[in-house]
Amino acid sequence: MTMSLDKKEDIQTLALDFLAVAQQAAIASYPWVGKGKKNEADGAGTEAMRIRMNTIGMDGTIVIGEGELDEAPMLYIGEKVGTGVGPAVDIAVDPVEGTTLMSKGQDNSLTVIAVAERGHLLHAPDMYMKKIAVGPKAKGRISIEAPLTENILAVADALGKDVSEVTVMIQDRTRHHDLIQQVFEVGAKVKLFSDGDVTGAIATGIDEIDVDLLVGTGGAPEGVIAAAALRSLGGDFQAQLVCQNDEEFNRCVTMGLSDPGKILRMDDLVKSDSCFFVAAGITDGILLNGVRKKEGGAMLTHSFITIGGKGNYFQFIETRH
Ligand SMILES: O=P(O)(O)OC[C@H]1O[C@](O)(COP(=O)(O)O)[C@@H](O)[C@@H]1O
Numbered sequence: 001m002t003m004s005l006d007k008k009e010d011i012q013t014l015a016l017d018f019l020a021v022a023q024q025a026a027i028a029s030y031p032w033v034g035k036g037k038k039n040e041a042d043g044a045g046t047e048a049m050r051i052r053m054n055t056i057g058m059d060g061t062i063v064i065g066e067g068e069l070d071e072a073p074m075l076y077i078g079e080k081v082g083t084g085v086g087p088a089v090d091i092a093v094d095p096v097e098g099t100t101l102m103s104k105g106q107d108n109s110l111t112v113i114a115v116a117e118r119g120h121l122l123h124a125p126d127m128y129m130k131k132i133a134v135g136p137k138a139k140g141r142i143s144i145e146a147p148l149t150e151n152i153l154a155v156a157d158a159l160g161k162d163v164s165e166v167t168v169m170i171q172d173r174t175r176h177h178d179l180i181q182q183v184f185e186v187g188a189k190v191k192l193f194s195d196g197d198v199t200g201a202i203a204t205g206i207d208e209i210d211v212d213l214l215v216g217t218g219g220a221p222e223g224v225i226a227a228a229a230l231r232s233l234g235g236d237f238q239a240q241l242v243c244q245n246d247e248e249f250n251r252c253v254t255m256g257l258s259d260p261g262k263i264l265r266m267d268d269l270v271k272s273d274s275c276f277f278v279a280a281g282i283t284d285g286i287l288l289n290g291v292r293k294k295e296g297g298a299m300l301t302h303s304f305i306t307i308g309g310k311g312n313y314f315q316f317i318e319t320r321h
Contacts, residue, residue: 034105
């Protein structure tokens, strides 16, 4: 029998199962850290994720994964996962978010998974997306259509901070030159990063991390995953797909996005609070510690879980395997 993900206990149980999936994927990718082999790490994480996911009592469908069936043998878009008996859910995965970071042995690579009730996650094509993210305190105060300077002033006001104390996370890319200049002009601070904008988005929803706003253009699949994390954390995420040519425009239309240039609000990205997000660190980062190998072969993981509809609820979990 297939049931929907409407009961709090269902979400909680499933979220814990997926936490184990993320941990296993991070452990499987770990031997490839710093080896310069992106594909091998991604493959190892993907396989571990799929094996563990197929033991879960659910009727799962991958909606954001490793690509189309003809380009990805595992966790392809549309692949059915789970035992087939249990809640009907849509799943968005990125076994290694920050493949370049991981392959160079740099900080901030992690495994991320977002899950929502069937039909509640946007099926985003693999193209660019303009994004803005804030935590719960600044929810309702930002607009992706407003200039960044205005958003920074609104966030400062919402957080009760002086504008000089507002930290804006931006991916260090030439396409973001104008955004970086706007931060300097208004007197706020940038925190530039080389890769991994899911981490930056989540950081806005966690008080202990000094990040107030994430802006910029990055991957659309990562955008949907980050939106699920922010929805679970009670924050806000707004976006707009960036079609660079007719082919990308037509791809959006084929995937059911009749107006690809539309501003995507939280309800367009993640339709309800029946969702959760889990992550596990591969290398150390601002959000999570990486995998550690202990004496005797035990592995230590550091992971993160946030579940929708519970306010600003999240937990960091250290596990010995
Ligand atoms: O490298 P680009 O083209 O600027 O793309 C940005 C995207 O790449 C990432 O930095 C890393 O993505 P990968 O893990 O696929 O390498 C994302 O976090 C971000 O959304």
